[in-house]
Amino acid sequence: MFGSALGRNPLSAQEDAMHIQDETPEQRAQVHALNRAAFGRDDEADLVERLRADGLVRLSLVAQDDDAIVGHILFTDLPTQVDGRAVRAVALAPMAVDPQRQSAGVGTALVRAGLACLARDGVEAVIVLGHPAYYPRFGFSAQLAAKLASPFPGEAFMALELAAGALRGAAGQVRYPATFGIDEAV
Ligand SMILES: CC(C)(COP(=O)(O)OP(=O)(O)OC[C@H]1O[C@@H](n2cnc3c(N)ncnc32)[C@H](O)[C@@H]1OP(=O)(O)O)[C@@H](O)C(=O)NCCC(=O)NCCS
Numbered sequence: 001m002f003g004s005a006l007g008r009n010p011l012s013a014q015e016d017a018m019h020i021q022d023e024t025p026e027q028r029a030q031v032h033a034l035n036r037a038a039f040g041r042d043d044e045a046d047l048v049e050r051l052r053a054d055g056l057v058r059l060s061l062v063a064q065d066d067d068a069i070v071g072h073i074l075f076t077d078l079p080t081q082v083d084g085r086a087v088r089a090v091a092l093a094p095m096a097v098d099p100q101r102q103s104a105g106v107g108t109a110l111v112r113a114g115l116a117c118l119a120r121d122g123v124e125a126v127i128v129l130g131h132p133a134y135y136p137r138f139g140f141s142a143q144l145a146a147k148l149a150s151p152f153p154g155e156a157f158m159a160l161e162l163a164a165g166a167l168r169g170a171a172g173q174v175r176y177p178a179t180f181g182i183d184e185a186v
Pocket residue numbers: 038039094095096097098101102103104105106107108109129130131132133134
């Protein structure tokens with residue numbers, strides 16, 4: 001559980017019974033079902049399986065309420081360079097909250113717990129392709145990501161520095177592993 005490691009409880013009073021913890025192998029089927037329910041299709045749930053199988057997972061957290069998995073967030077290694085300098089970066093993708101439990105702070109708790117854990121582990125930057133109205137509240141910035149060549153130009157492509165100045169520089173690049181199934185992937 002990451003709550004105590006964060007230095008403060010990230011959960012609202014309403015979510016007191018919820019725990020954020022590392023996903024266990026026994027929870028994988030529930031995580032698959034949760035991603036399918038949240039996205040209304042299989043693509044993201046199947047992507048999680050492929051990223052695991054390819055050994056790319058850096059951190060996989062679940063929000064657990066009693067025996068139920070109500071949220072999931074995945075971070076995977078993402079080769080990144082700025083001005084020819086390698087940056088220790090991860091991609092945040094996907095994340096999902098049970099449709100019955102959305103807009104109650106579960107996603108926020110997962111993001112905060114994940115970022116705290118990654119920072120502790122020495123990860124320098126996090127990249128996300130996601131809702132432009134959601135991720136900036138955690139410090140993600142499309143402006144910061146704009147210098148990074150990627151298959152995803154635009155405001156949905158955002159970056160966050162966990163180590164100050166990690167993405168400082170003129171120009172860089174992220175290279176999504178082929179597992180993501182992105183055209184320009186390496
Ligand atoms: C996006 C998602 C992970 C957010 O988790 P959550 O637990 O519902 O979010 P929280 O309770 O922490 O935060 C609620 C805020 O998120 C916003 N939000 C939720 N879904 C959003 C979306 N699709 N786009 C933009 N903002 C969204 C809410 O409007 C709310 O904003 P407010 O605080 O300004 O009122 C969740 O809604 C979800 O699983 N959606 C379906 C799958 C998905 O889109 N995953 C993310 C892919 S980038």
